[in-house]
Amino acid sequence: MTLRFVDACRLPNRFGEFTLHGFEDEATGIEHLALTHGDVTGEAPVLARIHSECLTGDGLFSERCDCGYQLEAAMRRIVDEGRGVILYLRQEGRGIGLLNKIRAYKLQDQGADTVEANELLGFPADMRDFSICKPMLDHLGVRAVRLMTNNPRKLDSLADLGLHIVERVPLQVGRNPHNTAYLDTKAAKLGHLMKPAKAYRPAPPDAQGADEVAVSCQVQ
Numbered sequence: 687m688t689l690r691f692v693d694a695c696r697l698p699n700r701f702g703e704f705t706l707h708g709f710e711d712e713a714t715g716i717e718h719l720a721l722t723h724g725d726v727t728g729e730a731p732v733l734a735r736i737h738s739e740c741l742t743g744d745g746l747f748s749e750r751c752d753c754g755y756q757l758e759a760a761m762r763r764i765v766d767e768g769r770g771v772i773l774y775l776r777q778e779g780r781g782i783g784l785l786n787k788i789r790a791y792k793l794q795d796q797g798a799d800t801v802e803a804n805e806l807l808g809f810p811a812d813m814r815d816f817s818i819c820k821p822m823l824d825h826l827g828v829r830a831v832r833l834m835t836n837n838p839r840k841l842d843s844l845a846d847l848g849l850h851i852v853e854r855v856p857l858q859v860g861r862n863p864h865n866t867a868y869l870d871t872k873a874a875k876l877g878h879l880m881k882p883a884k885a886y887r888p889a890p891p892d893a894q895g896a897d898e899v900a901v902s903c904q905v906q
């Protein structure tokens with residue numbers, strides 16, 4: 687794979703001031719993004735999120751998954767910390783693509799779980815390839831990361847690809863009545879490290895944002 691850096695620009699958003707970096711994987715033509723906040727170069731490990739595209743969760747506010755909540759929480763934590771990086775990888779639907787994810791969601795509407803739905807469509811449970819991450823982080827000058835994730839397989843894949851991960855930072859947010867079964871399947875079948883959840887309680891009226899939703903919904 688060949689990574690080509692295209693350009694970077696300011697990206698202020700409602701959480702803070704980010705720089706948006708655009709890349710192309712020349713082997714596949716896929717465009718990937720990185721968001722940085724503060725100075726991410728140097729020896730000190732950087733708070734990082736490697737986020738797989740989820741148009742439905744990240745852009746359309748879907749409650750079927752936890753992706754949008756995780757993205758928001760990651761941005762808030764990075765801004766609170768003063769520095770950090772998010773790789774936004776264009777690997778929608780754990781790599782099966784958006785239209786196949788819609789097919790998989792329909793099968794889940796009919797009773798399949800998230801793993802069975804992929805398999806019924808002829809795909810493995812997870813088709814993602816994380817090999818672009820190391821060259822992206824190298825380009826940004828990131829040498830070591832504290833990675834926000836609940837997925838131990840992702841940690842193993844990234845470590846095998848040469849990423850220096852000094853710590854896993856849990857990122858358990860956004861449980862709600864529409865994604866409870868999905869999150870439980872991720873824990874049971876895909877090995878995600880999830881603390882047990884209490885029954886869902888609505889967030890208090892003054893709670894805003896992903897972290898607050900998590901606090902109101904999950905056992906700490």
Ligand SMILES: Nc1nc2c(ncn2[C@@H]2O[C@H](COP(=O)(O)OP(=O)(O)OP(=O)(O)O)[C@@H](O)[C@H]2O)c(=O)[nH]1
Binds near residue numbers: 740753778791840872
């Ligand atoms: N095929 C498929 N993909 C899904 C489904 N729900 C979410 N996704 C995709 O799953 C990807 C996110 O993966 P997750 O397993 O939620 O999380 P992860 O990135 O492995 O682990 P974390 O770092 O803990 O978030 C995104 O690309 C979503 O589009 C689903 O039901 N079927």
Ligand SMILES: [Zn+2]
Binds near residue numbers: 743754
């Ligand atoms: Zn999602």
